[in-house]
Amino acid sequence: MAFTSGYPAKPRPYASLLVACLFLVVVVLIITLYSAAQCSFLFRRGLTCTPPETPTVQGTKVYARSDAEYVAGCARDWRGHLRTKSAPLDSQWLALHETAADVTLLGPDGTPVPLEKVGTLQLLNNTAYKFEAQHSGAYKLLVSNEPVSEFALHPSDCYCPTGFAQFLDRYECTAEMGEHVREMMARWRPGSITREMLAYPIDVQLSTHSYILQFAIINNKLYCKLQDGQNCPLPTEGFWFVGLDPQIRLIQAILRKTRIPDMLFFWNQADNPMLHHYAMQPIFSPSSAEWFADLLFPVFNMITDKFDGNDVTSAATATPWEERRDVAYFVGHLTGQPQTQAYGSHLINPRLRAAEIALERPDLLDVSVTVSEDQGKDHPEYIKELLDRGVVQKEYKQDQRGAAKYVIDLPGNSAAWRLGSRLGDGAVTLKSLTAWNEFWHYLLEPGKNILMIGEWPDDLVEKVEAAKKHDSEMRCVARAAQVVAFTRLRQEDLLCWTALNLHHLSTKYAFTPNLTISEWHEIPVEHRDPEKCRCTT
Numbered sequence: 033m034a035f036t037s038g039y040p041a042k043p044r045p046y047a048s049l050l051v052a053c054l055f056l057v058v059v060v061l062i063i064t065l066y067s068a069a070q071c072s073f074l075f076r077r078g079l080t081c082t083p084p085e086t087p088t089v090q091g092t093k094v095y096a097r098s099d100a101e102y103v104a105g106c107a108r109d110w111r112g113h114l115r116t117k118s119a120p121l122d123s124q125w126l127a128l129h130e131t132a133a134d135v136t137l138l139g140p141d142g143t144p145v146p147l148e149k150v151g152t153l154q155l156l157n158n159t160a161y162k163f164e165a166q167h168s169g170a171y172k173l174l175v176s177n178e179p180v181s182e183f184a185l186h187p188s189d190c191y192c193p194t195g196f197a198q199f200l201d202r203y204e205c206t207a208e209m210g211e212h213v214r215e216m217m218a219r220w221r222p223g224s225i226t227r228e229m230l231a232y233p234i235d236v237q238l239s240t241h242s243y244i245l246q247f248a249i250i251n252n253k254l255y256c257k258l259q260d261g262q263n264c265p266l267p268t269e270g271f272w273f274v275g276l277d278p279q280i281r282l283i284q285a286i287l288r289k290t291r292i293p294d295m296l297f298f299w300n301q302a303d304n305p306m307l308h309h310y311a312m313q314p315i316f317s318p319s320s321a322e323w324f325a326d327l328l329f330p331v332f333n334m335i336t337d338k339f340d341g342n343d344v345t346s347a348a349t350a351t352p353w354e355e356r357r358d359v360a361y362f363v364g365h366l367t368g369q370p371q372t373q374a375y376g377s378h379l380i381n382p383r384l385r386a387a388e389i390a391l392e393r394p395d396l397l398d399v400s401v402t403v404s405e406d407q408g409k410d411h412p413e414y415i416k417e418l419l420d421r422g423v424v425q426k427e428y429k430q431d432q433r434g435a436a437k438y439v440i441d442l443p444g445n446s447a448a449w450r451l452g453s454r455l456g457d458g459a460v461t462l463k464s465l466t467a468w469n470e471f472w473h474y475l476l477e478p479g480k481n482i483l484m485i486g487e488w489p490d491d492l493v494e495k496v497e498a499a500k501k502h503d504s505e506m507r508c509v510a511r512a513a514q515v516v517a518f519t520r521l522r523q524e525d526l527l528c529w530t531a532l533n534l535h536h537l538s539t540k541y542a543f544t545p546n547l548t549i550s551e552w553h554e555i556p557v558e559h560r561d562p563e564k565c566r567c568t569t
Contacts, residue, residue: 110129110156113132114128114156114519115518116128116180118185119202119204119524120165120185120188120192122285122340122523123340123523124163125161126160126161127153127344129158129159132176133175134174134175135147135161135175136173137163137172138172139169145165147162148161148162152348153458154352154458155458155507155510159348160348165186165187165188166187167186168564168565169186170183171185190562191288191559191567192565193287193288193289193290193291194291195291202289205525206520206528209525213529213533213536214536220537220540222539225314225540225541227542230296245298245301247283247299248296249292249293250294250547252292253287254280254284254554258552279329279330279335280555281339286531292531292535293539294538294544294545296541297316297534299316300326303319306324307324307326308325310325312325317329318449321467322467327533328470328471329471329533330530331452331470333449334452334453337453338453338526342453343454343456347458347517347518353437356436358437359436359437359496360396360397360439360440360462361398362400363431363432363433364450382443382489383401383444385488386442389493396492397496402427403418403419403424433454434457437460438460438462438499439459439462440464440485440492441461441462443464456516458510460483461513462484462492463476463482463483464484464485465484465486481509481513481515481516483499483509
């Protein structure tokens with residue numbers, strides 16, 4: 033029997049109100065937490081939680097990111113020389129203000145070195161020259177018979193490794209780059225790379241295939257682990273590019289210039305990262321994302337373009353800003369296998385979406401997407417539909433981005449590879465918000481040297497229309513990108529990034545790496561006659 037006091041219960045007029053308030057607080061808290069979780073998810077994917085704004089307001093905010101002092105400075109002509117000295121490189125170049133007359137480069141013996149005039153970096157008013165260092169010694173640059181700079185060079189194929197500190201100084205490796213490398217390496221502790229880790233089958237851990245190769249640096253020589261008893265690296269059958277020649281070229285260039293401690297590491301030959309964030313393996317890939325743990329390495333086409341000077345030639349021969357087409361340009365492949373209705377992947381392909389928008393607004397967008405013969409074999413009617421509608425083409429068009437004011441950067445399987453090589457071409461890049469990143473993306477500043485579009489490019493028309501109303505500001509953005517390309521994303525910077533990664537990684541081993549020679553193949557490198565290389569300079 034329940035106990036009662038015998039008195040009637042007193043009314044509580046605020047009880048219902050209190051319960052209602054508590055309920056409301058709980059509901060608001062749940063909504064807030066849910067929204068925060070959504071925002072966190074979207075932020076990790078490179079998206080935004082803020083509601084869309086009107087084009088005018090959004091455009092104003094983009095341009096406001098360029099502070100007044102910067103815009104005012106951009107309105108003035110660039111008056112300085114861009115590059116007046118160099119370190120030993122595969123491709124040597126100088127860039128001097130167009131007013132410089134009687135430019136002369138003297139070699140170590142005092143005789144003039146032939147200078148090849150490449151063209152003009154229009155936005156910087158600099159004339160670019162290429163030359164070749166045939167002899168070791170001091171080189172002197174003169175303008176109108178007045179000395180401008182003096183720098184020591186030796187031919188690029190000389191084997192002249194220095195101490196690491198001297199290498200960092202000679203190639204002007206920045207402290208900012210060093211911080212980004214340390215941040216990427218933060219999960220690796222000294223002694224965290226063990227023999228057991230490297231012995232664990234990489235194809236099992238990654239659930240992957242022959243795209244992964246194992247390399248070693250021993251006594252400052254590069255080795256590759258034999259694949260089925262054959263010399264390596266072997267071309268990957270059926271893959272869209274062959275071998276690792278550019279990456280090997282980069283590593284060999286570093287070993288000629290500085291000493292790297294003994295180490296073992298893996299190389300991802302595919303174009304997408306492999307190592308999930310919870311795994312631990314010293315593996316280098318050309319791109320990564322938050323949910324991967326691959327270490328970033330320069331992509332093959334950027335290495336070739338920087339080492340051969342193709343980026344300088346492309347920029348110096350590009351169309352002047354005032355003569356460019358006032359459109360946003362994209363040319364590329366329909367990457368991925370397969371892009372068919374079978375998986376619905378066509379519905380989330382930003383390149384296809386951009387091509388569809390371009391059909392509606394050819395006055396603003398020039399988008400060309402090509403499809404290869406082996407794509408969509410399981411649903412050929414879908415590819416035929418895209419071809420009939422003009423969304424894709426079979427023949428790859430010649431890349432004409434150097435004649436457009438705006439270029440569109442859209443991801444394929446992972447990151448898009450061309451921007452690193454073509455950032456200095458003198459156009460404004462409209463880069464999609466994507467989770468994929470490359471090693472150099474920390475140099476990008478939205479609103480200053482690049483403009484951003486959505487992950488799904490439905491805002492392309494809006495962004496191009498807004499940009500066209502701010503032509504002088506857009507010229508500033510294009511010029512800022514050119515400055516970054518030729519002062520902070522040079523051949524030297526690829527050498528610095530890779531050498532810093534290798535050097536930092538070498539400190540994480542719990543053992544002294546060694547090789548069973550029968551299992552490894554030394555990758556030979558041609559060296560110039562040591563008698564012709566005065567490495568002390």
